[in-house]
Amino acid sequence: MDTRQRIENLRKRIGVIGGGIAGASAAYHLLKADNSLDIILVEAEDQLGYHTTGRSAALLLENDGTQSTRSIVKASVDFLLNPPEGLTENVFVIPRDVMHIATVEQSASVDRLLEENSSGRIPTKEISKSEAKKRFPALREEGLDRVVVDEGAGDIDVHCLHQAYLNYFRKNGGKIKTSTRIDSATKSGNSWSLETKTEEISVDVIVNAAGAWGDQVASRAGVEPIGLQPKRRTAFTVNSNEPDLQEWGMIADIDLRFYCKPDGKQLLCSLAEENPSEPCDAKHDEADVALAIERINAATTLDIRSVQTAWTGLRTFAPDRSMVIGSDSDDHSFFWCVGQGGTGIMTSPGVGRLLADLLTEGKPSEHFEKTGLKHKDVSPDRFRKK
Ligand SMILES: Cc1cc2nc3c(=O)[nH]c(=O)nc-3n(C[C@H](O)[C@H](O)[C@H](O)COP(=O)(O)OP(=O)(O)OC[C@H]3O[C@@H](n4cnc5c(N)ncnc54)[C@H](O)[C@@H]3O)c2cc1C
Structure with missing residues (x-):
């Protein structure tokens, strides 16, 4: 993504689709990166975290998954073990x-x-x-x-972690809409119209954090699916x-x-x-x-x-079992944040941070340097014809 695109993103309204751990962490990290961003998080169910996020085994296990997943876990561990000051009064992880x-x-x-x-x-x-x-x-x-x-390894308090992201997001001006399913998204000029049963929500950037529905959300926005x-x-x-x-x-x-x-x-x-x-x-x-x-x-x-x-x-x-995080090469205002597989809770701090880095800076920040993460291994580009 070039500098012009990056600066445009910073001025824009962002629609995060999906209120599970991925959407919540993305929303949190985006506002952390720049609290002037105008972000709305939209969830189809009346309850945030109703689907996979509310059904996990809540484990932190660093030695698990593909190489890129392990790098993202590395980028997440410090946040989980030593949460940023003021984010929570509880601990997120109990050793096991x-x-x-x-x-x-x-x-x-x-x-x-x-x-x-x-x-x-x-x-x-x-x-x-x-x-x-x-x-x-x-x-x-x-x-x-x-x-x-x-x-x-350890047990993660998923509810506490999810709520911590959401509470920060709400307190810092983020908007949340539940019981609001995005049925389709249409691009017109530089902005997207997110269509629901009752209204249209206008945003400039989409973050697709729709979990199992990730490909469906993409197709309905006219973006080629990944094969999730x-x-x-x-x-x-x-x-x-x-x-x-x-x-x-x-x-x-x-x-x-x-x-x-x-x-x-x-x-x-x-x-x-x-x-x-x-x-x-x-x-x-x-x-x-x-x-x-x-x-x-x-x-x-x-x-x-x-x-x-x-x-x-x-x-x-995703077909190669690594996550899909970053903007789509066909439309840089459509960001993927999907494919968390069986590690979406423990990787959520790293995933949200990476998404925010890519959206606001166009590349992973220094935070990822020591983790060995190569962005190409999680970029949606790897599924696009060269
Ligand atoms: C049994 C089990 C054990 C697991 N154990 C672990 C573990 O030990 N450790 C670990 O880290 N992970 C574990 N996981 C995996 C982890 O739970 C997932 O990776 C993670 O919850 C995925 O989060 P998500 O936000 O991507 O998806 P979800 O929580 O499913 O959130 C996606 C949200 O998008 C919403 N949505 C979809 N389409 C639309 C639309 N069109 N409009 C608006 N909203 C929409 C959905 O309603 C949903 O709420 C486990 C999972 C299971 C099932």
């Missing part, structure tokens, strides 16, 4: 070890993970079975062969009587066939499945819950028999 457990047949996966995660801020390391059992006392030792642990694929993932909670449950770590099958972690006085469990779906209000399938219980009961002594609540959310991926 993540143990990847393997049977003898899965030994190659252990070696692969150790190799893949050897250069992280806190590399994944192997621990003994008895050490693993101390950290997750319900682990069955029979059948268990090897365990590796990520000690830099929403994928279902089911989670559920079960009760536990363990008095010191909060001290336990999380266990995850090394090939991600299930995971299970403390969540308040309950355990949050998942089949960790990735089944393609249309964008929708996803509902859970009892068979996915039953299969997860079968696998967790085989690996632990939890003896799960009943479920408190179950839900399914859509984790949305």
Whole structure:
């Protein structure tokens, strides 16, 4: 983006489509970058965070995802662990070890993970079975062969983080409209008309943070879709009587066939499945819950028999599983902020910051220098014909 385009963006009205964590963080970081920007955040549902953001497992796991995702996590960790002054009175992250457990047949996966995660801020390391059992006392030792642990991991207070972005945004003049679905967007001259059932909202720049609906929003604005694929993932909670449950770590099958972690006085469990779906209000399938219980009961002594609540959310991926952040080469006033997949909560500070840098400065700021992020790896340009 050239300097003229950048300066034009700074004078413009910005419409952020989507009030999940991506839209909220983008809106926050844009106002942080320049509090004179005129920004409206528009959400289809009556509740912000109703879709994937409200359905996550809330984990911070630095050693996860593609190289560019890991760089964006690196750019996010400090914000999550040491929030900017005045943003919140709470903590965003509580530490929790993540143990990847393997049977003898899965030994190659252990070696692969150790190799893949050897250069992280806190590399994944192997621990003994008895050490693993101390950290997750319900682990069955029979059948268990090897365990590796990520000690830099933690639970994110998603509600608190999401609200912190939104509160700052509101307090600094940002406008929020809920129950307002953008049905289409039409460009006329230098501005966009965002069309809803009842009104037209005029903006100059669109930030597409519509999650699973990202391609739909683009198509309806006349912008070529990326090929985003929403994928279902089911989670559920079960009760536990363990008095010191909060001290336990999380266990995850090394090939991600299930995971299970403390969540308040309950355990949050998942089949960790990735089944393609249309964008929708996803509902859970009892068979996915039953299969997860079968696998967790085989690996632990939890003896799960009943479920408190179950839900399914859509984790949305670009074809190469890296995020899509930046302006579209066909129309520089259309910004993508999608493809967060299974890491959208933990990467939200970095994603919002990157989006704001690109929109206001035309390039990633110094903040990203030490993270190893190459913007081309997350730019929408990589999906456009050269
Ligand atoms: C079971 C599960 C476990 C997960 N675990 C983790 C984890 O441990 N750690 C982690 O970091 N991430 C995790 N994730 C992923 C994370 O939840 C997502 O990456 C993140 O929430 C995506 O946020 P988003 O804002 O892009 O999408 P969403 O929260 O879905 O927000 C998009 C919003 O756009 C709105 N919208 C769509 N179309 C329109 C329109 N036309 N007009 C107006 N509004 C529109 C939608 O209503 C929606 O509210 C998990 C996800 C699931 C399902």
